[in-house]
Amino acid sequence: MLVGQLAMALALLLMTTTSADASRTASRTASPTDGYVFTGLYCLFMVGYSVAQSMVFVDVYQTFGGRPELGLWLGLLSSVGSLGRMVGPLAAVGLFSKWGAGAVWAANAGLVAGGSLLTIAMLFVS
């Protein structure tokens, strides 16, 4: 899970850098190479997301497997995911319209980094 989170954070940080470069050279037409770099970073983000997302459910099963309240925890986990899918686009559109894409990537990178720190803390506690 931690590996996936770090991959996501790395991809988002690199996107922040590339979008800052793009905003500095706003007049220049973006080359196809930039598009390929962005696609590669997007793929890295998606790989990290899929790995981390799968491992959250696996970890919850391994931690709470067999307990009567497992269904409640899984339901809450899914509901929190749905909440994130509601909040994420709203916040992203607000940030994107006000400060551009770099702010969105940076905010997401901070969020994922916070999640990574929480994962590390939980590893130490458990």
Added chain:
Amino acid sequence: MSAQPVARDDRLGATHTQHGRRRTRCFWSHRKSASAKKVLVVAAFFAVAFFALASLAGFSCGCLLRGCLPRGCLLRARFARAFFTVAFVALGLVHTAFPFVHTCLCSDRLSVQSAASINGSVVRSISLVRDDDGDDDNSYSYTLFGADDANSGKFNWQMAGYLLIQLSLVTPFASFESILTPYAQGTYNATSVEVGLVFLAGSLITLPGEASEGKRGKNDGRDPNKKRSSNHAARSPYLPPASLTLASLAQCC
């Protein structure tokens, strides 16, 4: 099988101490009567469904009324905005509440099926301990959820951590997807086909990751009951790769 466990209470205590399993109880405890739980679940489900249907009906009526109003009318814009907001919030609530209601219904059914108790303690698992001395006195080993659990009713911080991690994963994913199209079109002058190809690449590349995680969960060899975790991992509700790939293909076309 039901008489033997009661006759071996000393063994139960030993097993319980050995495993040290503690049960964190919540309002959704299995000790609550099954009928009360069912009423709560069904009431929540129908409340959510009714709200969603009512808001969708309102949205449809708003669209119809908006069509009757002349162009440029201020009321027309307000109708559209208000009903779109209501429908968005209602659909979001349904999206948020439905997994909770659904899994609670499933867990209710499962807990009713597996609700075995011995002297007031709930059995977590039962396994047969074979005795090879030939006198046919095989015994059973139990793992119990302790009825005298000190953590009973307390908040589970570990689960709260998992919830926050889940939020920190899904929120960036959703925000990323929402601005990917305008960002790619604005910055790289990408056509809709190219944006669809980017989505396709991102969905395709998750297939090996999902498969490897499922395989890892299946072969961890820790507990046969954990097999379900690998299956669930491969069916992660937020990233079904096949459906995402199909959606990307559809966007490309």
